[in-house]
Amino acid sequence: MKVSLQFLGAAHCVTGSKYLLTLARGRQRQQVLIDCGLFQGLKELRLRNREPLPVQPAEIDVVVLTHAHIDHCGYLPKLVRDGFQGRIFCTEPTVDLLSIMLLDSAKLQEEEAAFANAKGFSHHHPATPLYTQADVLRVLPLVESVAYDAPVSLFADALTFCFRDAGHILGSAIAELTVQGAEQRKQLVFSGDLGRYASPVLHDPTAITAADVLLVESTYGDRVTRSQDPEAELVGVVHEALARGGMLVVAAFAVGRTQTLLYYLKKLRQEGRLLLVPVYVDSPMGIRVSDLYPRHPGAHRLGHGNVFDFSGLRFVTEASESKQLNEKKGAAIIISASGMCTGGRIIHHLYHHLPRPEDTLLLIGYQAEGTRGRDLQDGATTVKMFGELVPVRCQVRHLDGFSAHADRQELLRWLGNFTVAPKCTFVVHGEPAAAQALAHTLREKSGWPNVVVPDYLETHVLFEGL
Ligand SMILES: [Zn+2]
Ligand SMILES: [Zn+2]
Known part of the structure; x- marks a missing residue:
């Protein structure tokens, strides 16, 4: 089996989280999208939401969602409108949040388009929303809830995934994926967005101790935001x-x-x-x-x-x-x-x-x-x-002390739970300085091998002949 990963977002930026995992065996191919987020912020990023994906949405089998923030789920209605018909997995609180978040996102887009058209200050004539509330209603029947720590098997056990509490927002998860090859199995960990330690509201991010491949967020990879009080x-x-x-x-x-x-x-x-x-x-x-x-x-x-x-x-x-x-x-x-x-x-x-x-x-x-x-x-x-x-x-x-994101010290604390360094680590979901700072620390101070800050649309072959 050949396993590859393509970065369709959250590479050198904090939005648009989408990672395409492809398992290929002979002619058989299974594709899993981990997160399906919208690009937000800078116009050059937002324009990516309107570009076609490098993969046909109909060819994606499964979406695994870490949490309900729009930069992780907000592209789903577009994906479904463009042909995706597979299964979408997330935790139970995320299911509840998802309908609220996506309907709100669609409504904002419809209002913005209508407002731009009414005022005539849009550069596209006429402005159209990326998707509508009707599109959101076609997403919701595809969503299935999964409890934390309950493994789910897919593709005749070739892939198993499990959600662990990430402590970032209600229902947020770290996704642990296990790829089962003919002889070996490999562990892939997607950190999602990591929360804070000792929050009065949410649980601590779950400690993960091993991975062959790790994707870690780096929003605050260069900053300590923890407030004393x-x-x-x-x-x-x-x-x-x-x-x-x-x-x-x-x-x-x-x-x-x-x-x-x-x-x-x-x-x-x-x-x-x-x-x-x-x-x-x-x-x-x-x-x-x-x-x-x-x-x-x-x-x-x-x-x-x-x-x-x-x-x-x-x-x-x-x-x-x-x-x-x-x-x-x-x-x-x-x-x-x-x-x-x-x-x-x-x-x-x-x-x-x-x-x-x-x-x-x-x-x-x-x-x-x-x-x-x-x-x-x-x-x-x-x-x-x-x-x-x-x-x-x-x-x-x-x-800053109220941020839902682990700061630099907390990211390093979470990364410190790995008893053996992952064979390959991708630093994602951070602006360039933040991602590079965290990558630098992992290489120089922790001595981790193969620490990569991937580019947008870059593809990496993770395993061959698995
Ligand atoms: Zn988030
Ligand atoms: Zn995020």
Whole structure:
């Protein structure tokens, strides 16, 4: 058997995760796509979403999904529209998240296309969404849930895979694949996105001790983001913002960050460390995702019941109420999405609050290149939205300690679990400096052989004559 791997995304960048694994025996060929993510951020990356894949979607047999972030699952509706009819495997919480995430993604794309057409500022005439909500509905029947630590056999046992908790978001997984050849078996480990150690909300990333081939993410391969005291930092930002008499607008990812933030706000309020100001969660998706936690008590550390509710907290579901928030005066906290300020209700909050010197914008977590969030983090004095240049006069703060990603130290801690170095390691899912920094450490300090930072569309033959 010949086993090869092609990098269809997350190579020298953090989005578009897609790895095509091909098992070839004589004329027989099986193809598995590990993750099926959308490219996001820079325009040159986003344009890749519209290019045809180097493989016919109909020829892919199986998709194995590590988690429900759009940069790992957001290309699925396009894949299905273009002919994929195989099975899609993921954990049970990921199944629940997937419909929420994909429908939201489709809706945003439909709205963006409609808005671009109405305003006439699109370069494609007319603008078309990459996929629609109808396309998403054709994905969902193909999805099958798999429990953590439960192996699944495919292709007459030629391939087995197993999900291990990655501790990154609800339902996130590391995918361990075993390829069974005529005489030998080989272990392939796809880290997915790795979470943090000692998170109050999620479990630690599962230790993996052996692999022949390893793909490891490197989002923070060059940075330590672990805060000594995230609670104190949060209290500091919140009090400073409210002392200015303005509003605090938090751009938080609907999945994960919003819930971690609510966990901390609830704890701080219960301990009397947080001023009694109204807290609005203005993110329909964030609300739906929060409702999933009680359904999957085994997938997090918060236990059963209404894990996020506290007095003063209001979940804003109606769009009209969301708009009314713009007229509210006085101190308050608005938590909205998307986390990188690329779409969603946060946009109209930014439009109103960025020009006000008394207000504060708090960015939580990783801001990818080319996003509004990254521009704001980097000190942009104007940002474009609704086709207008909006001045930035408010305070902009950024807290890295709340990121859902393992930082450099945590990546090295996870990698330190390998008792023997993998025979080949691919460093993926990182911007070039981050990926190279992690690769360098693995080569020079850990002495690992064959550490590669792959290029987009590069193919590697992993095993021949297996
Ligand atoms: Zn992720
Ligand atoms: Zn990711």
